[in-house]
Amino acid sequence: MKKTVFLMQASLIAAIYAAITIALAPISYGQIQVRVAEALTILPAFTPAAIPGLFVGCIVANLYGGGGIIDVVFGSLATLMAAYLSYKMPKKWLVPLPPVVVNGIIVGYILNYLYGLPLLITMGWVAVGQMIACYGFGYPLMKVLEKYEDRIFKSDGSHV
Template sequence: MSRQSGTTQISPAASEEHARRIARTGMVAATYAALTLVALLFLGSLAWGPMQFRVSEALCVLALFTADAVPGLALGCAIANIANIVLSGTGMLGMLDVVFGTLATALGAWFTWRNRRRPALALLGPVIANALIVPAYLPLLLQGIGFYTIPFTNIALDGAYPAMYVFGLLATGIGEAVVMYALGLPLARALSRTSLPKSLGADEGPER
């Protein structure tokens, strides 16, 4: 970066790196959104619902290799959740998933990036973030798509928020853990043996 005539000029190298980072973010976002929508089409309520296995969450392992995966995953989640409003007919209630589901994905991916030198620990980020955040708005979404009792029970959703939250915490946490450790961890190990980490600019670990 240089200063000429009182203005700040960005060097060509810095500009090129900025473009690469934008491209990486866009690539991650597009891949996450596409995989999520494909899962919705083929898995239905197993991709969105009271018991969900959103296989696209396995892509959170990309945050082990680049910080650009964090905004990319958040953007991809937002795009997929907006598309789901149209596909599922949840209406404005679906915006809860757009806002808070995206927040859960962003926080989980950030945790993964910060702890990337310890993958087994790092992948706990998406599990914990989704398990804590998603059940907070899950009862409203379930009622919006036609569920009026806690799934697999006869307990009415109305007036049963604490019980619904506990159910959601367990169901979402288990589903996310299965995806992250049964799919994500093997994926991360496979990707680490390719040229992908180098192309993403992976380094030794987070700053201390």
């Protein structure tokens, strides 16, 4: 039962991440972006299933985004790394920080490499967009989910 719940949670997170990113495509891609789905990067604080879920969701979203194989591979690996680091954060208020830092650096570099955008400025813009998504949307989401954590993320599947 636990493996089924894990797979179900990961799949649902991947689908939601990809759907939000693609639905909001005009603001999800590019030098100045607020990928609203990055608010979901707080989910590793509640379930380790969010780590592969966010990774797969990002792969799907990046396949749609037009940045090519470099963005699909390295952008998605950045999300995987950030999700794992979020999972390991010792304090809840730090959970949204890894996606801000990791994606700011890696996605900023990817955009610089692919489109010749100025490196530090692009890293800064990506980090600002991540800050909006992860702390502006993700942190309030985390506070709401904390109230219902036992009901939503219970591993025996009885409330999932």
